[in-house]
Amino acid sequence: MEVDQLQRTFHHYHASLFNEGFLDEQFVQLQQLQDESNPGFVVEVVSLFFEDSERLLNDLSKALDQENVDFRKIDAHVHQLKGSSSSIGAQRVRDACIAFRNFCDERNIEACLKCLQQVRQEYLLVKTKLEALLRLEQQIVAAGGASPM
Amino acid sequence: MACTSGGKSDVATVPEQFPVGLRVLVVDDDVICLRVLEQMLRKCMYKVTSCSQATVALNLLRERKGCFDIVLSDVHMPDMDGFKLLELVGLEMDLPVIMMSADGRTNLVMRGIRHGACDYLIKPIRDEELKNIWQHVVRKKWNEIKEHDYSGSMEDHDRQKRTIDDAEYASSVNEGADEVLKTQKKRRDSKDEDETELENDDPATTKKPRVVWSVELHQQFVSAVNQLGIDKAVPKRILELMNVPGLTRENVASHLQKFRLYLKRLSGVAQQQGGLPSSYCGPVEQNIKLASLGRFDIQALAASGQLPPQTLAALHAELLSRPPGNLVLPALDQRTLLHASLQGSKCIPVDQNVAYGQPLIKCSSNIAKQTSQPVMSNEDVLSEFAAWSSKNLGDMVPACNFGTEVETNSNMLISFIQQQQQKQSVIPEPGRSINVQPSCLVVPSQSSPNFQTGNSPVSVNQNCGFRNLAMDYNNPLLQSNNSSGAGQNMEVECKPVRMHSEFGTAASVSSASSCSKNIQDSACQRVPSSPSTISVVMQIPTMNRVPSSHSGKPDLVEVSTRNPIYVGKGPSIPSRFAVDEHELPMSNMGQVKLYAENNGNKVKQEPNDLTENATLKYKTSWLHHGLVAVTENAACNWFLVSIVTDPALIRQNTNQEVESVRHAYLYDFGSGSSVAVRLVRHLKGVGRVKGGAHIFPVANCKGWIEKKWVNRTRSLGDFWQKVALLV
Numbered sequence: 001m002e003v004d005q006l007q008r009t010f011h012h013y014h015a016s017l018f019n020e021g022f023l024d025e026q027f028v029q030l031q032q033l034q035d036e037s038n039p040g041f042v043v044e045v046v047s048l049f050f051e052d053s054e055r056l057l058n059d060l061s062k063a064l065d066q067e068n069v070d071f072r073k074i075d076a077h078v079h080q081l082k083g084s085s086s087s088i089g090a091q092r093v094r095d096a097c098i099a100f101r102n103f104c105d106e107r108n109i110e111a112c113l114k115c116l117q118q119v120r121q122e123y124l125l126v127k128t129k130l131e132a133l134l135r136l137e138q139q140i141v142a143a144g145g146a147s148p149m
Numbered sequence: 150m151a152c153t154s155g156g157k158s159d160v161a162t163v164p165e166q167f168p169v170g171l172r173v174l175v176v177d178d179d180v181i182c183l184r185v186l187e188q189m190l191r192k193c194m195y196k197v198t199s200c201s202q203a204t205v206a207l208n209l210l211r212e213r214k215g216c217f218d219i220v221l222s223d224v225h226m227p228d229m230d231g232f233k234l235l236e237l238v239g240l241e242m243d244l245p246v247i248m249m250s251a252d253g254r255t256n257l258v259m260r261g262i263r264h265g266a267c268d269y270l271i272k273p274i275r276d277e278e279l280k281n282i283w284q285h286v287v288r289k290k291w292n293e294i295k296e297h298d299y300s301g302s303m304e305d306h307d308r309q310k311r312t313i314d315d316a317e318y319a320s321s322v323n324e325g326a327d328e329v330l331k332t333q334k335k336r337r338d339s340k341d342e343d344e345t346e347l348e349n350d351d352p353a354t355t356k357k358p359r360v361v362w363s364v365e366l367h368q369q370f371v372s373a374v375n376q377l378g379i380d381k382a383v384p385k386r387i388l389e390l391m392n393v394p395g396l397t398r399e400n401v402a403s404h405l406q407k408f409r410l411y412l413k414r415l416s417g418v419a420q421q422q423g424g425l426p427s428s429y430c431g432p433v434e435q436n437i438k439l440a441s442l443g444r445f446d447i448q449a450l451a452a453s454g455q456l457p458p459q460t461l462a463a464l465h466a467e468l469l470s471r472p473p474g475n476l477v478l479p480a481l482d483q484r485t486l487l488h489a490s491l492q493g494s495k496c497i498p499v500d501q502n503v504a505y506g507q508p509l510i511k512c513s514s515n516i517a518k519q520t521s522q523p524v525m526s527n528e529d530v531l532s533e534f535a536a537w538s539s540k541n542l543g544d545m546v547p548a549c550n551f552g553t554e555v556e557t558n559s560n561m562l563i564s565f566i567q568q569q570q571q572k573q574s575v576i577p578e579p580g581r582s583i584n585v586q587p588s589c590l591v592v593p594s595q596s597s598p599n600f601q602t603g604n605s606p607v608s609v610n611q612n613c614g615f616r617n618l619a620m621d622y623n624n625p626l627l628q629s630n631n632s633s634g635a636g637q638n639m640e641v642e643c644k645p646v647r648m649h650s651e652f653g654t655a656a657s658v659s660s661a662s663s664c665s666k667n668i669q670d671s672a673c674q675r676v677p678s679s680p681s682t683i684s685v686v687m688q689i690p691t692m693n694r695v696p697s698s699h700s701g702k703p704d705l706v707e708v709s710t711r712n713p714i715y716v717g718k719g720p721s722i723p724s725r726f727a728v729d730e731h732e733l734p735m736s737n738m739g740q741v742k743l744y745a746e747n748n749g750n751k752v753k754q755e756p757n758d759l760t761e762n763a764t765l766k767y768k769t770s771w772l773h774h775g776l777v778a779v780t781e782n783a784a785c786n787w788f789l790v791s792i793v794t795d796p797a798l799i800r801q802n803t804n805q806e807v808e809s810v811r812h813a814y815l816y817d818f819g820s821g822s823s824v825a826v827r828l829v830r831h832l833k834g835v836g837r838v839k840g841g842a843h844i845f846p847v848a849n850c851k852g853w854i855e856k857k858w859v860n861r862t863r864s865l866g867d868f869w870q871k872v873a874l875l876v
Contacts, residue, residue, distance in 0.1 A: 048184060
């Protein structure tokens with residue numbers, strides 16, 4: 001019972017994330033890559049994503065805080081963040097990165113700062129959602145069900 | 150007997166169901182991406198190795214050559230530009246590389262393609278895209294095979310084809326493979342046809358205008374490669390360095406690929422020969438006397454497995470040219486430094502930074518008999534050679550498997566070394582010893598057009614055929630540059646020196662016969678007239694058939710219909726490396742300058758003087774026991790024989806020889822599919838052979854070797870055995 005319930009909640013939540021644009025097809029790919037030989041794949045990748053993104057966001061705020069802003073460096077960071085977010089399917093984060101890069105090209109510090117804020121916001125959002133999703137999964141498995149991933 | 154050349158390693162071992170087990174290397178600094186890709190590739194049943202740093206990946210590729218089938222690389226990486234990695238991988242390992250990036254801008258994709266990427270994937274990458282990356286591996290192999298076709302490497306081709314066929318059939322298990330199978334089958338069939346045509350030396354089948362890699366061109370190429378360093382030798386940069394109008398990057402790229410295959414083949418062949426000492430202890434010399442650099446030397450070296458491709462490349466370059474002090478091979482250890490010692494006197498120390506010489510690997514059956522002229526006039530050479538530990542030499546097993554003779558040679562070498570160590574200036578043996586120079590690559594299809602019809606071989610009594618060759622080679626350069634420039638470009642191999650030693654000192658040059666004069670004159674004439682520009686069909690400027698101008702007595706060989714003298718023009722140069730051509734006698738600048746003056750210069754009396762008469766282009770490299778192939782068609786199996794394109798040289802050289810010197814010459818008679826190579830023994834240049842397209846008895850002719858056989862045989866040992874039977 002409980003398992004079914006949990007499963008349903010999971011699927012619901014899962015669908016909503018896609019509907020709201022937090023996640024895209026790529027995340028499904030990740031899920032498909034997970035199998036018996038690699039049971040914790042999604043968790044692993046998502047954790048990597050969290051680590052990497054936080055590091056990048058910190059680097060970005062530091063870089064923008066400089067006297068002489070090194071836009072090439074910033075661009076590189078943003079590019080990387082864009083890459084990793086698109087790799088796991090964090091769609092909104094990726095889109096925010098794209099916008100960020102454009103302002104970076106224009107060398108607009110103000111706009112960049114705003115973008116950074118935006119990116120960070122999106123990141124935190126998707127982080128919360130993913131953590132919630134993964135927790136649900138954990139619960140299902142703990143309750144004896146098969147991983148819905 | 151058919152030995153697998155180095156190319157074998159290129160052929161991926163085809164697993165049961167291709168593309169299962171495809172060995173992929175993924176390089177990406179983004180760990181998330183890397184992890185995801187890794188997993189995706191695993192799901193495709195590929196064998197994945199992942200790497201987050203480009204430099205690490207490159208090292209991995211270098212260390213484990215042949216362990217990967219394909220590389221996936223990100224474009225933006227902190228330690229190395231993805232495109233740079235792309236080019237390096239393409240150059241060094243010749244693996245297909247797929248670029249990836251989140252950035253899908255057209256200009257970037259274009260860059261990727263231009264740098265040689267097989268494909269460009271935009272992140273995020275879907276697993277369907279990865280499923281099909283095996284196509285790039287297959288495609289590349291097919292193209293390689295196609296290229297090899299022209300060189301007539303039947304076995305390689307067959308083998309590779311078989312592999313591909315296996316893959317084909319295997320993949321037919323997969324979806325849609327049937328179509329692939331069919332098309333590949335068709336391709337193969339058509340390839341077969343092409344092959345037969347090529348085999349028949351029918352140039353008419355060659356449709357696309359091919360860049361003819363003339364000797365000069367190749368020299369330029371190799372010097373460019375050396376300048377850049379084999380690691381960094383990117384087609385684009387090579388092209389720039391070469392600065393040849395009409396040459397495209399693609400030409401250079403494919404030539405480079407072949408070059409690398411050639412080097413690999415050297416190692417492969419050499420390994421077949423077995424027996425080469427595993428350690429060459431060569432002093433790191435600043436001045437390398439490339440005197441005795443012979444292809445065979447390289448082969449022998451390669452065989453020892455001591456030579457990394459870079460070394461081989463550099464050596465090769467050395468053979469060809471002497472880029473002023475540029476050949477610094479990375480990470481060469483002592484062992485890989487070869488000593489270009491035994492060059493005879495003619496070998497003038499080349500001022501190069503390349504610190505390697507060639508080992509004397511020679512097993513020349515005739516060495517014992519050959520009288521040795523005091524070849525070593527160069528102190529440098531001597532000292533270099535002296536540096537060789539006699540032990541090493543003793544260890545050296547001649548590449549050719551001539552039993553006792555080998556021993557003799559070894560002994561001779563040893564004694565030679567000892568002599569050297571005593572700083573004696575006479576090195577009898579070296580000349581004879583290892584000058585095995587693989588002949589030109591065979592270009593079956595190209596042979597005929599290159600034949601100078603109606604040219605009778607001019608027997609020019611020139612001292613060094615090669616010198617002439619060298620000059621010839623450099624002629625175009627000469628023309629285009631000034632002598633100084635030409636000097637630089639002069640790639641006179643010291644190898645000729647070897648020949649000198651075998652044939653006596655160059656001093657005899659002075660006794661130029663009228664013929665030689667003629668040649669000289671004609672050569673001179675030619676020089677000016679030869680077009681020095683290189684067009685798609687590279688013409689060797691001085692190709693002017695000297696013979697044609699010399700209706701005079703061909704002493705050596707009279708080829709009624711064809712001119713056995715190789716006029717390296719036209720599309721004859723096979724796609725293989727005509728290594729022969731590179732084996733221009735190396736001479737130092739001094740000599741080169743002599744050549745430079747070739748136009749109408751008198752033959753100098755100096756031993757080292759490569760006769761200016763060298764209007765003819767010679768590709769001469771003496772086999773370790775003095776087997777020289779005289780052929781108009783530069784396309785002989787390069788790793789077997791070296792070519793002399795002017796029989797007259799033989800004659801002259803023969804005259805120079807001391808009595809007991811005996812050489813065997815392979816004379817190329819006729820052209821077309823039935824080119825036969827005759828084995829002629831010349832004693833004191835007496836032999837006179839009339840050639841023709843058909844086998845016929847000729848005075849002093851010891852036997853016949855079918856050119857096809859020569860082309861096909863991959864084993865130097867086999868070749869020698871055959872020769873030994875005849876000689």
